[in-house]
Amino acid sequence: MDAINYEEQPGTGIVIVKGRECMIDGKGQAIPLTNVAPADKLQDELVRKIIGFAADLNGRISRFRDHTMGDLCSFDALLAQEYGAKIGGKKGNRTYQSYDGLMQVRVQVSDRIEFGPELQIAKSLIDECLTEWSAESRPEIQSIVARAFNTDREGQINKSELFMLLRLEIEEERWKRAMEAIRASIRVTGSKEYVRFYSRRNLEAAWEAITIDLAKA
Structure with a gap:
């Protein structure tokens, strides 16, 4: 198909x-505006408006994060x-706290963990145990094993x-060897810092998170 100028x-x-x-349109074809359904025009306008605000907000959050980390490092x-x-x-x-004890900024460091080839040895030993135990093994153990070795959406093992x-x-004994193999497979490949914000109404109140997350706001 020739490119549309x-x-x-x-x-x-x-x-x-x-x-x-x-x-x-979705096929890359130019459709005359008079042939586009009004509902499609309205939906297109709505989505472009929302995405415009989302892109702007994303940029401001990124700048806020960078400024926050810069200020904390300077302090x-x-x-x-x-x-x-x-x-x-x-x-x-x-943890950084306001003088009145009502506001906090917390920086939490989380290790990035990967698993080496020993994990496959652990999986083989665990499979042997479950096969031998068969009906005698508890369903909850089988369930945990299934979830543990089932990769998540990013293709990572469920840590x-x-x-x-x-x-x-x-x-x-084989189960113990499997657990030793899991421990031996753990590799700490780096870390990532997370900044979280909290406030409370008074010194007796519980800390409440100030969320910067659409799913939790």
């Missing part, structure tokens, strides 16, 4: 093709220079379910 009217979804107002450097002190524990988690296996008290 057109002049775009920014932000409208409308293009000019050979002097006619058109809209490009940390000031403490280190002036007082020879620093905030936080060994893992890098830090939380896998770590649940390590907490099970099972004395079978």
Whole structure:
């Protein structure tokens, strides 16, 4: 199919093709504006409006995150220079609090974990155990195993379910060897910092998160 030469009217979804107002459909074809259903025009306008606001908000959140981390790092450097002190524990988690004790900024460091080839050995040993136990094995153990080794949407092993296996008290020798293989497979490949914000009405009240997440706002 030959490429369509057109002049775009920014932000409208409308293009000019050979002097006619058109809209490009999902197949890349230019459809004259008069042939586009009113409901489709309205939906296109709605989506473009929302995406415009979303893109702007995304940019502002990114700038806010960068400014926040920059301000916190500057404060940390000031403490280190002036007082020879620093905030936080060994893992890098830090908490900053307002003078009145009603607002907090928390920086939490989460390790990025991957698993080495030992995990496949663990899976083989666990499968042997489940096959031998068959009907005698508890359904909840079978369920945890199935979830642990089922990859998530990013194609990663389900870490939380896998770590649940390590907490099970099972004395079978092969099971113990499987758990040792899981532990040996764990690789910490880096870390990521998360900034979270909290406030409370008074000193006796519980901390409430200030959410910057559409799903939780």
